[in-house]
Amino acid sequence: MESWEGKIVAITGASSGIGAKTAELVAQRGAKPLLMARSRGRLDAIAGRLGAAAETYELDVSSAESVETAFRLAYERHGRVDVLVNNAGFGIFEKFENTPLADFERMMDVNYMGVVRCTKAVLPRMLAAGSGHVVNVASIAGKIATAKSTGYSATKHAVLGLTNSLRQELAGTGVTVTTINPGPVDTPFFELADPSGSYVANVKRLMLTPDKVASAIVRAIERKRAEIDLPGIAGFGAKLFYLFPRTFERVSRKFLNLK
Ligand code: NJP
Numbered sequence: 001m002e003s004w005e006g007k008i009v010a011i012t013g014a015s016s017g018i019g020a021k022t023a024e025l026v027a028q029r030g031a032k033p034l035l036m037a038r039s040r041g042r043l044d045a046i047a048g049r050l051g052a053a054a055e056t057y058e059l060d061v062s063s064a065e066s067v068e069t070a071f072r073l074a075y076e077r078h079g080r081v082d083v084l085v086n087n088a089g090f091g092i093f094e095k096f097e098n099t100p101l102a103d104f105e106r107m108m109d110v111n112y113m114g115v116v117r118c119t120k121a122v123l124p125r126m127l128a129a130g131s132g133h134v135v136n137v138a139s140i141a142g143k144i145a146t147a148k149s150t151g152y153s154a155t156k157h158a159v160l161g162l163t164n165s166l167r168q169e170l171a172g173t174g175v176t177v178t179t180i181n182p183g184p185v186d187t188p189f190f191e192l193a194d195p196s197g198s199y200v201a202n203v204k205r206l207m208l209t210p211d212k213v214a215s216a217i218v219r220a221i222e223r224k225r226a227e228i229d230l231p232g233i234a235g236f237g238a239k240l241f242y243l244f245p246r247t248f249e250r251v252s253r254k255f256l257n258l259k
């Protein structure tokens with residue numbers, strides 16, 4: 001991307017963690033972040049710190065109606081969305097047999113269908129303009145599945161499948177699609193994912209900061225990258241898994257099943 005100045009950047013899940021930090025970084029570069037999430041109070045508090053450029057939109061990505069309303073408003077105000085960061089999401093880490101059907105459905109509805117809904121809200125206009133960028137925050141869990149994440153990991157595999165297919169469909173259109181695949185990140189995500197705190201205690205020293213992930217998102221937009229895995233060692237692990245799946249599973253069962 002030539003310059004951030006004046007770019008309209010819609011960020012879902014911007015009331016917390018990675019999304020809030022991404023909004024801050026793009027505002028610092030001169031873009032206008034549209035902060036989207038369900039919690040109006042938290043959005044306004046974050047936008048208040050970012051200055052006049054930031055705008056807030058109440059958005060529930062699991063509701064087609066809410067997505068339609070938020071993006072209609074954004075287009076009425078600005079006529080365009082240059083970048084969409086599909087970041088809204090949550091996880092519940094529990095064994096398959098202990099996870100109610102409703103939790104599987106909710107995770108898929110937010111983490112995967114939320115990406116579908118929001119992307120549909122911007123893609124036709126990006127295609128008409130011949131430019132635009134959709135960044136999907138997936139996860140290393142979308143490449144390497146570990147125990148207690150049958151529901152969550154499946155949603156992120158789905159996001160990766162969607163993005164990889166869409167990238168091929170969009171080749172030559174001027175619209176870029178990217179996946180960002182972080183390992184564990186130190187955000188409020190774990191208040192729901194790991195209420196006992198035992199997983200966080202196991203991985204605390206390996207955790208990424210939201211700043212690190214948001215910086216990777218910004219870099220991916222500037223350089224039109226297809227995909228970023230972070231930390232790099234996790235991306236290397238994913239490559240080993242694809243090459244030697246059974247061996248990798250055997251070895252990693254000991255080290256990666258920390259939930
Ligand atoms: O989590 P958190 P992160 N509609 O809890 C929003 C992925 N990831 O920043 O609606 C709209 O601080 C929620 O806002 P609110 C992860 O899967 C994380 O870590 O106001 N928004 C909040 O702003 C997710 O996709 C880790 O409650 C909805 C935001 O989502 C992304 O990173 C590792 C919503 C969540 O902020 C950001 O997560 C990894 C809805 N229905 C991938 N439901 C990690 N933290 O370790 C939730 O690999 N939100």
